[in-house]
Amino acid sequence: MSRRTTGLAIEADAITRSFGETRALNGIDLQVPAGTVYGLLGPNGAGKTTAVRVLATLLRPDGGRARVFGHDVVSEADAVRARVSLTGQYASVDEDLTGTENLVLLGRLLGLKKPAARQRAEALLAAFGLTEAGDRQVKKYSGGMRRRIDIAASILNTPDLLFLDEPTTGLDPRSRNQVWEIIRAVVAHGTTVLLTTQYLDEADQLAGRIAVVDHGRVIAEGTPGELKSSVGSGTVHLRLRDPGQRPEAEKVLQAALGVPVQLEADPVALTARVGGDGTDLDASKQAARALGDLASAGIVVDDFSVGQPSLDEVFLALTDHPAVTADERDDQLEAAR
Amino acid sequence: MSDTATTRTGRAPSVYVPSAEALGTVLAPGARPPRPSALSASLTFGWRAMLKIKHVPEQLFDVTAFPIIMVLMFTYLFGGALADSPRDYLQFFLPGIMVTSVVMITMYTGVGLNTDIEKGVFDRFRTLPVWRPAALVGMIIGDVLRYILAAVVILGVGLALGFRPGGGLLGVLAGIGLLVVFSFAFSWVWTFFGLILRSEKSVMGVSMMVLFPLTFLSNVFVDPGTMPGWLQAFVKVNPVTQLVASVRAAMSGSSDPSSTMWMLLWSAGFVVVFGTLTMYRYNRR
Numbered sequence: 001m002s003r004r005t006t007g008l009a010i011e012a013d014a015i016t017r018s019f020g021e022t023r024a025l026n027g028i029d030l031q032v033p034a035g036t037v038y039g040l041l042g043p044n045g046a047g048k049t050t051a052v053r054v055l056a057t058l059l060r061p062d063g064g065r066a067r068v069f070g071h072d073v074v075s076e077a078d079a080v081r082a083r084v085s086l087t088g089q090y091a092s093v094d095e096d097l098t099g100t101e102n103l104v105l106l107g108r109l110l111g112l113k114k115p116a117a118r119q120r121a122e123a124l125l126a127a128f129g130l131t132e133a134g135d136r137q138v139k140k141y142s143g144g145m146r147r148r149i150d151i152a153a154s155i156l157n158t159p160d161l162l163f164l165d166e167p168t169t170g171l172d173p174r175s176r177n178q179v180w181e182i183i184r185a186v187v188a189h190g191t192t193v194l195l196t197t198q199y200l201d202e203a204d205q206l207a208g209r210i211a212v213v214d215h216g217r218v219i220a221e222g223t224p225g226e227l228k229s230s231v232g233s234g235t236v237h238l239r240l241r242d243p244g245q246r247p248e249a250e251k252v253l254q255a256a257l258g259v260p261v262q263l264e265a266d267p268v269a270l271t272a273r274v275g276g277d278g279t280d281l282d283a284s285k286q287a288a289r290a291l292g293d294l295a296s297a298g299i300v301v302d303d304f305s306v307g308q309p310s311l312d313e314v315f316l317a318l319t320d321h322p323a324v325t326a327d328e329r330d331d332q333l334e335a336a337r
Numbered sequence: 338m339s340d341t342a343t344t345r346t347g348r349a350p351s352v353y354v355p356s357a358e359a360l361g362t363v364l365a366p367g368a369r370p371p372r373p374s375a376l377s378a379s380l381t382f383g384w385r386a387m388l389k390i391k392h393v394p395e396q397l398f399d400v401t402a403f404p405i406i407m408v409l410m411f412t413y414l415f416g417g418a419l420a421d422s423p424r425d426y427l428q429f430f431l432p433g434i435m436v437t438s439v440v441m442i443t444m445y446t447g448v449g450l451n452t453d454i455e456k457g458v459f460d461r462f463r464t465l466p467v468w469r470p471a472a473l474v475g476m477i478i479g480d481v482l483r484y485i486l487a488a489v490v491i492l493g494v495g496l497a498l499g500f501r502p503g504g505g506l507l508g509v510l511a512g513i514g515l516l517v518v519f520s521f522a523f524s525w526v527w528t529f530f531g532l533i534l535r536s537e538k539s540v541m542g543v544s545m546m547v548l549f550p551l552t553f554l555s556n557v558f559v560d561p562g563t564m565p566g567w568l569q570a571f572v573k574v575n576p577v578t579q580l581v582a583s584v585r586a587a588m589s590g591s592s593d594p595s596s597t598m599w600m601l602l603w604s605a606g607f608v609v610v611f612g613t614l615t616m617y618r619y620n621r622r
Contacts, residue, residue, distance in 0.1 A: 056464050060621055081466040082372075090457030094385065096392050105388075108381040109465050111370035127363040129353030137392060148353070153461065158364055174352075181355035188357070189364040 009034040009161050009192040010055060015064035016216075017050055024050040026216030027064065032194060032209075034069075034160075037187050039207030040196040043315065047216035048196040049089060052163050055194070056086045068161060085159035087150045089166050095139035099130055099149050102138060103156065110157045124152040128182075144175025151182055161192045168202060180205060200314060204228075212318060219318050227314065234283035235313055236272045236290065239303040243267040249299050256290040273313065274306070375468035382462075382475020390479070399445060400487040404438040408494045411558070419559060424499040431495040431502075432585040433557035436516055438491060439484045440552055440577060443520050444544035446480050447527030451540050454532070463619075470616055477524045484520045488513045504590035512587040515600065519580050522604035525611035532618040551577050576603035 010032035017025040024047045032038040040048045053059040055066055057077040065072065071079040086092065093102040100121050107117030125134045128148045133141060138149060147167060154162055164183065168176040183206055187193050197203050203210045204224040212220040212227065220227060236257070240249055246268065253261045253272055261272045272290075274283045287306045294301055373381070390396060411434055416423025450473070453459045462472045492500075492509065502509050527544060534540050554568065555561075555577040561569050572578050579600040586593035 053460075058460055058463055078466055081464055082369075084464065086460060086464045088457050088460045090460075092457050092461040094389075094458050095456065096389050097385070098392075101388050105381065105385055106461075106465075108384075109373065109378060109462075109467050109471075111373045113370075116370075123363050127356075127359040129355075144353075152363075155364060157369060178353055178355050181357075182360060185355065185357050185360035186364060189361065191364070 007034055008032060010038075010066070010068055010194065012051070012055065012066040013064050015051070015054055015061045015066055017054060017059065017062050024216055025054070025061070028213070028217055030211060030218065032192065034192050035187070035190060036208040037183065037193040037195055037206045039203035039210040040194065040213055041198070041200065041203045041210050041314075042196075042213035043198060046213045048213055049165055050216070051213070052086070052165050052194065052196060056084055056163050057081055058086075083160040084163065085154040085157070085161075086163040087147075087154045087165065087167060089169070092150055093138055093146075093153050096137060098135050098137055099125060099141070100134040102149065102153060106153050106156050120156065124156065128152045142175075143171055144178060147171060147175065147179055148182070151179070151186075155186065155191070158189070159191060161194065162186060164193060164195045166196050166198065169198065176202075200224075200228075212314065214315070214319055230317070234274050234287070234306045236274055236287050237303070237305045237307065238270055238294075238301055239266070240268045240270075241300040241302050245299045246270065248297065249294060252293050252297050252299065253290055256293045257286055268302070271313075273317070372466055375471060378467040378471035379474040379478060382472050383478035384475075386476055386479020387482075390483075397483070397486070400442055400483045401490050403442075404435075404487050404491045405494050407438050408434050408491055408498070412498060415558060427495060427498055427500045429585075430558070431491070431500045432512060432588050433555075433581045435488055435491045435495075435512075436577060436581050436584055437552040437557050439487050439516055439520050440523060440580075441548050442484060442487055443480070443524050444527050444541070444548060445483075446477060446524040447529075447531035447534075447540045447544060448537050449480075450476065450528055450531035451534065451537050455537070469620065470612070473528050473615065473619065477521060477528070480524055481517055481521055484517055485513065488516060502588040502590075504588045508588045508590050512584040515583050515587060515597065516580065519576070519600060519604050522607040525607055525615055528615045529611045529618065532615060551575060556581050576600060579603065 008031055010030055012028055012030040014027045014029060015025050016023070016027055026047070028047065028051055030038075030040075030051075040051060042048050050059065054061050055068060055073060057073050057080050060074055067073065068080045069083055071083075073080050093099075094105070097105065100118075103121035103124055104114075104117045107120050108114065112120060122131075122134075125131045128151070130145060130149060130152070133145060133149075138146060141149065151164075151167070154164075167179050167183070171179065180202075183193055183195070193206075195203070195206060207224065209221065209223055210227055211218045220230065222230075236253075238249075238253075240246060246263065249270060250261050250263065253270065257272050257274055259272055259274065261270055263269075264271060274286045274290075283306060287304075291301065291304055408431070412423045412427055412430060415430070416426035420426035420429065450459075453476075459472070492513075502512075504511070526547075527540070530540055530543050534543060555572055555575050557577070561572045561578070564572065576599070579596045580603075582593050582596035583600050586596070
């Protein structure tokens with residue numbers, strides 16, 4: 001069993017899984033190359049967590065096949081468990097215990113003798129900046145510290161494949177950056193990481209490849225660059241001073257950019273995608289021209305920005321429905337769990 | 338990313354900056370230790386239960402205060418009416434109330450498991466390559482210590498109130514031993530309900546519905562001889578009746594082989610049936 005594994009870490013073939021009436025996974029296919037960070041991107045309730053739970057042997061699929069390093073997740077679950085580790089969306093350490101106790105407990109369960117488990121716990125706490133917090137109960141940790149002890153617990157045995165289920169949701173920017181650095185270090189040492197996230201920029205920062213998941217299936221797959229250029233490299237957001245000028249602004253923009261312009265719920269806001277061929281300079285040029293045209297038409301613009309497409313926009317482009325409607329689905333899923 | 342730490346004065350000095358080198362040292366793969374034995378894994382989970390008691394000692398309330406209240410309440414409530422005096426009643430009643438209290442406490446196994454699942458920590462345990470029942474067995478090992486504590490507390494109160502067991506120390510130990518064996522087995526009923534029910538509250542609800550008839554419709558409080566025939570039929574097959582009869586016999590210095598045998602058969606049945614159901618659900622959840 002070599003640590004630097006080549007080939008595929010995960011092969012999932014048409015996995016389905018339902019909770020009562022809700023179809024959480026609708027024939028999901030994945031090929032995750034070993035030694036990389038692979039992003040599963042999607043809104044709440046898209047099926048990301050369910051997919052992770054199936055791959056981590058926590059949930060049996062209703063149909064389809066999944067293999068982790070060549071081992072079937074159902075019939076060879078133990079072989080899979082020996083090589084993977086999971087940091088769930090919820091605390092996956094015991095909140096009543098201290099940081100040290102949690103790590104020693106897991107070390108013992110992975111077969112370390114007590115002194116070795118204690119040593120390993122100390123080393124991990126030091127590397128994750130938790131030495132001082134080692135003797136405190138985890139429930140007294142801040143959000144960022146909790147995430148760190150979670151990840152420390154996950155790499156106790158340096159797994160070949162690490163599942164990180166929305167590791168930065170709810171974290172402040174600094175803690176989020178810390179988690180990103182940790183993920184980079186983990187993958188640099190040969191561990192494959194399957195990361196789920198709702199944020200395009202997170203997937204963009206970390207993942208070599210991304211699968212966009214919606215309604216339990218993969219609707220797009222590729223490198224971050226490929227995905228973004230399929231949507232348009234940027235989005236123009238603008239806000240007018242006078243809502244009465246919006247119909248005119250829409251016309252001017254449409255003429256300047258040659259793309260459909262979207263009217264937002266906010267009566268002074270408009271959005272349009274630019275740079276369809278994927279070059280950023282192109283997007284800037286088009287945006288500059290549009291701003292000029294608006295000024296010559298006598299339209300007062302209060303706020304103008306060109307940015308990366310948000311997850312919502314990627315979604316809209318890929319599915320023709322916004323990502324947020326999935327919230328209700330999420331509630332259903334929660335209840336079905 | 339690390340710049341903010343230096344420019345802001347007055348911030349806690351312990352702003353964590355992940356360092357690739359420090360992380361590298363803990364990520365360097367060592368040889369994987371061999372997988373722990375079933376016993377060692379179960380005991381490690383038992384150690385977790387001990388740690389939880391250490392950190393949340395309030396959870397011992399139900400194994401100390403509750404049994405004391407039960408003993409005092411029923412001894413003085415029924416003592417005068419059912420026997421010549423509370424003290425006389427106690428000689429008959431104490432083994433029974435000990436069984437009732439401990440059997441009632443077994444339901445917290447289900448409640449505790451349900452809470453663990455809710456919090457997500459069981460997801461990690463279930464992805465570990467260890468003997469599958471270890472997490473649950475360890476949890477019940479921890480609970481067994483609570484049962485012993487409750488039994489000892491009740492015995493202490495009983496002795497203070499005038500309970501004088503004819504079987505002496507050995508008889509009392511044998512009685513508590515039988516009770517612990519049964520309670521260990523019976524706990525598997527609650528691990529099953531803890532897995533299939535959705536909330537802590539519903540686990541409590543179901544356990545009350547099971548435990549009240551089981552403990553009250555028995556020989557704990559009165560001699561079943563005065564009950565109507567249909568009720569006697571239930572009382573006779575009730576495992577709690579068999580358990581109370583064997584504990585009573587052991588503590589009084591005699592033995593009741595038939596009740597003891599039935600009670601052990603019931604215990605084996607609970608482990609086989611509910612242990613299997615529990616593990617089925619645990620693996621498939």
